[in-house]
Amino acid sequence: YLxxxxxxxxxxxRGLADAMTTGTGTRGGVTGGRAVRFETKAARQYAQEIAADEKAHVQFLRSALGSAAVxxxxxxxxxxxxxxxxxxxxVKPGRSFDAFACEENFLLAAFLFEDVGVTAYKGAAPLITNKTYLEAAAGILAVEAYHAGNIRxxxxxxxxxxxxxxxxNARDSLDGPADDDQGVIDGHGNANIVPTDANGIAYSRSPGQVLNIVYLTSKAATSGGFFPKGVNGEVNTSAAN
Incomplete structure (x- = not known):
């Protein structure tokens, strides 16, 4: 949904149609967000393609979950x-950051999300025992990785x-003591498009760590940040780091 x-x-x-936002739990609205005036054709088309993919993910997951969809x-x-x-x-304290003000802000905001999506699906893989669902989740993970690579x-x-x-570094400060997160340049200023460990493997985040980032807290919490009233479903508490 995010x-x-x-x-x-x-x-x-505008966002999702109302018919695509119903389910169990408390339904909420969206604060903020507007069309970005893209400077380049490439960035606009990247955003359009990713938007279509994310909308399709919502449709697929809602259909697969059926009555369990939140x-x-x-x-x-x-x-x-x-x-x-x-x-x-x-930005300095007291100054605002508008993710939709320009192409650069949009891309930085997208960067904030995309790597989290990749690590979230990888971290959730061991929790999925149904092979059909696991294959579907792997497919979504691959798409999120393509998106992340594109934005990076x-x-x-x-x-x-x-x-x-x-x-x-800000994400790393929220999700625990491990220093796994990486920007798009390394310590020498060289390109670092794919954030991996020494074995060339993408790292994982637990559901709790993912919630640390979207709640913008390093503490155990059930709401905050991008989800001011929390998320619906059984997994809703961030990790205590």
Whole structure:
């Protein structure tokens, strides 16, 4: 829901249809978000393709889950980005960060999400025992990895490597003591499009660690950040780090 709403607002100025947001739990609205005035045709088309993929993911997951599908929780696409940007040092305290103000801001905001999606699906893989669901999840993981690589490449080409390192460090400060997260440049300023360990393997995040980042907290919590009223479903508490 979070990625679909972010990308759909960026490319169309509006989010998911109401019929795609119902289910169990408390249904919430979306705060913030508007169409981005893209500077380049390439970035606009990247965003359009990713938006279509994320909308399709919502449709697929809702269909696969059936009566177990949860409703869209309340989502904040406004103050949450400002809090994240301030924590990363991209903007000074008291200044706002509008993820939809320009192409650069949009790409940095997308970077904040995309790597989290990849690590979330990889981390969830051991929890899925049904092979059919596991294959579907692997398919979504692959798509999220393509998206992440696309956004990381676009930011590297723009020369925004240092900004991504700041955002990466901010994510690392939320999800525990391990220093796994990586920006799009390494310590020598060289391209680092694929964040991996020494074996060339992408790292994982537990559901709790994923919630640390989207709640923007390093503590155990049930709401905050992009989900001001929490998420629907049984897995809803961030990790205590």
């Amino acid at each position: 990625e679909a709403e972010f990308y759909l607002h960026a490319v169309t100025g 409703s869209r929780p309340a989502i904040d696409l406004q103050s949450s980005f400002t809090a994240a940007a301030q924590a990363a040092g991209l 490449s676009a930011l590297y080409q723009r020369g925004d490597g240092k900004a991504t390192v700041k955002l990466s």
